[in-house]
Amino acid sequence: MSTLIVYAGKYGTTEKCVKTLATKINDPVEILNLRQEAVPDLAEYDSIIVGGSIYFGQFQQACRQFCREHSAELMRKKLGLFICCGTFEKSDEFLKAAYPAELLEHATAKAGFGGELDLKSMSLFDRFVARMVSRSARKEGRSLPSIRWDEVEQFSAAINRQVV
Numbered sequence: 642m643s644t645l646i647v648y649a650g651k652y653g654t655t656e657k658c659v660k661t662l663a664t665k666i667n668d669p670v671e672i673l674n675l676r677q678e679a680v681p682d683l684a685e686y687d688s689i690i691v692g693g694s695i696y697f698g699q700f701q702q703a704c705r706q707f708c709r710e711h712s713a714e715l716m717r718k719k720l721g722l723f724i725c726c727g728t729f730e731k732s733d734e735f736l737k738a739a740y741p742a743e744l745l746e747h748a749t750a751k752a753g754f755g756g757e758l759d760l761k762s763m764s765l766f767d768r769f770v771a772r773m774v775s776r777s778a779r780k781e782g783r784s785l786p787s788i789r790w791d792e793v794e795q796f797s798a799a800i801n802r803q804v805v
């Protein structure tokens with residue numbers, strides 16, 4: 642049994658979540674960055690996990706394309722789907738917009754892992770937007786985005802669960 646995690650992100654949050662998730666999965670795991678690497682033959686894997694981040698309400702294009710091109714095969718696998726986003730409360734809404742309905746229905750695990758705003762690594766424009774988001778969150782007494790490690794934990798537990 643082996644698992645492939647495919648992901649796409651911009652500033653490292655998704656990658657961080659993927660690396661931690663990989664350590665929590667019982668089967669051997671391979672990781673694929675969709676923005677940098679070609680997709681291997683999916684027949685080699687029993688489980689596939691797909692994840693990516695949200696920018697301006699939109700899911701990573703590379704993840705959308707992967708799901709579109711491989712949906713028939715994904716429907717035959719144990720499947721996990723996640724997103725990373727700054728507004729954790731909107732996770733369900735983003736998940737529904739990000740993934741095709743039949744994949745969401747088929748998935749063993751689906752979750753929002755939260756997000757981060759790491760200003761240091763951002764482009765000028767993204768930093769400007771992130772500063773505005775942080776400022777308005779502070780003003781309204783909302784907490785700044787953070788990774789929800791409990792969600793990562795629950796997600797891995799669902800993937801590890803044996804089907805009898």
Ligand SMILES: Cc1cc2nc3c(=O)[nH]c(=O)nc-3n(C[C@H](O)[C@H](O)[C@H](O)COP(=O)(O)O)c2cc1C
Nearest residue numbers: 650651652653654655694697698726727728756757
């Ligand atoms: C320019 C910009 C736009 C963003 N837009 C959204 C958004 O529309 N909704 C949301 O919940 N989070 C939004 N975020 C937060 C990101 O989803 C969050 O920073 C996430 O951790 C990014 O993951 P990545 O580094 O793997 O790409 C935005 C962040 C930036 C910098």
